Amino acid sequence: MKNSRRVDLAVGAFVAAGLAALFVLAMQVSNITAFQRAEGYTIIGYFQNVGGLRERAPVRLGGVQIGRVSAIDLDQNRFEARVEITIAEGYDDLPSDTAASIRTSGLLGEQYISLDPGGMPDALSQGDEIMLTQSALVLEDIIGQFLYNQGAGGEE
Amino acid sequence: MTDWLERLGSSTLSNMATLGRAILFLLRVVAGCGELVRRPRLLMRELYSVGVLTLVIIVVSGLFVGMVLSLQGYYTLVDFGAEQSLGVLVALSLTRELGPVVTALLFAGRAGSALTAEIGLMKATEQLAGMEMMAVDPERRVIAPRLIAALISLPLLAVIFTLLGIFGAYVVGTALLGVDSGAFWSQMQAQVSFADDVLNGVIKSVLFGLVAGWIAVFNGYDCMPTSQGVSRATTQTVVVTSLVVLALDFVLTALMFD
Known part of the structure; x- marks a missing residue:
């Protein structure tokens, strides 16, 4: 026992x-x-090129994470990448002319979306579109442009 | 040439027959698990011998695996100036892979072999046949509690292994190698996701528990009832469990983390 x-x-x-x-x-x-799915509101941005951005990548404003990328797919009409961004609930008064750009943290780090606040008085809300977007920098394009310029300069 | 083909054919057939017996056996045992609801005491004893007694080896090896991972990871990361990511490296490799896999391998050596030997010896000394004579179903009475005990123990052991590994890495990383402890934890928390990393590791270890328990009890139940048969079955358990766990881990990793 x-x-x-x-x-x-x-x-x-x-x-x-x-x-x-x-x-x-x-x-x-x-x-x-930290940042579970399906809390907060979703806004949409169209990018010409998302580069290496992935779902669940962080979304930062002023370096502070305020949300996540919740979905990335191709818009068949505009032939641009449609990126859904979920912003956490507390941050619900972003100006409606906020701009989004895809950046890389560090030289080799992951890619994230950086938001730059605008000055409009009304706020972004569920389903709104971000008007000003800046695509990811593609390293091959930059190198190609650089070589092209070098070649053009050499002939003079 | 025909000789060789004949041997290949007969070994394939006998392997297939064994696999079929193993699957039928598993189905019968799972069907007999209802018995455990009425007699939880059977499960308790098996949880003790399968889970609690394996705890020591899991604790010790968890600590040391974490410490070694920390040392080796640091030497590579420091070249890139990324030694702050040591916590991420250790936590991801432990939660996703090393925790479930190494725990399953140690479990096969410590508990799986014991299960096979115990059941095999019961068969060799005709205790199982005796139970059947008394209208006690050995699959319900002997096998089912052991299988369920393995299924419950392995995830718990794997979680303990993972946590102690991270703790060992933390101690070595901060005390010996001088990594900042705040960066160690904060980078880890930022990069490790509960649903994708920790839970997938737990799902892996549940499956490994089922596989390890299944192979152990089947080999014991299916062995030749001689001393040589029992010893062969015990070896077989450890070898087959290790191979199956490693192969299954590859498949699961490919499915879970794309």
Whole structure:
């Protein structure tokens, strides 16, 4: 009888330790509270080229993360990339002429969307479109342009 | 030449027959799991011998795997000035891959082999046949609690392994290598997602638990009832479990993280 109680105790401690470890992994390692999907409102931006931008990439304003990219697909009429941006609930008074550009963090880092606030009094809301967008810089284009300029300069 | 083909054919046929027996066996055992609701005490004892007794090796190896990962990762990252990302490297590799896989391999060695030997010896000493004589279904009474215990234990062990690995990496990284502890945690929290990384790791380890438990109890149940048969089945359990876990891990990784 005593022995079986000890077994119960050990199993209970084992299961509790496992669940506690999962809880710590959730809270301390993966920060479960940060930017879950489907909270906040969604705005849309059309980009000529999204480069290496991916879904769930961060959206920052002034370097502070305020949302995530929730979907990227091609608009069949405009032949431009349609990017859905989900902004967290607290940030609901962005000016309606806010501009979006795709940037790279560091030289080799991930790509993210940087928002630059405008000056209009009315705010962006669910489903609005961002009018001013700037595409990702494609390294090959820049190098190509540079070589072309060099070649043109050399002939003079 | 015909000899060789004949041997290939017969070994293929016998392997297929074994696989078929294993699948039918699993279905019967799963169908017999209802018994455990009425007798949770059976499960308790198995959870103790399968889970609690494996805890020591998991704790120790988790700590050391994390510490080594931290050391090796640091030497590569420091060349790029990215040693602040040490936490991300350690946490992602542990939650996604090393936690579930290494735990499953250790589990096969520590608990799977014991399960096979125990059941095989029960068969060799005709305890299983004796149970059947007394109208006690050994699949419900002996096999089902062991399979379910493996299924429950392995995810818990994998989570504990992962957490201790990250803790070991933290201790080595901050105390020995001088990585800033704030950057270690904050970069980790920014990059590791609960749904995509931690939960997928847990799903992996549940599947590994099912596979490891299944192979262990089937090999014991299916072994030749001699001392040589039991020893061969025990070896078989460890080898097959390791191979299946590694192959399954590749498939799961390809499906989960595109």
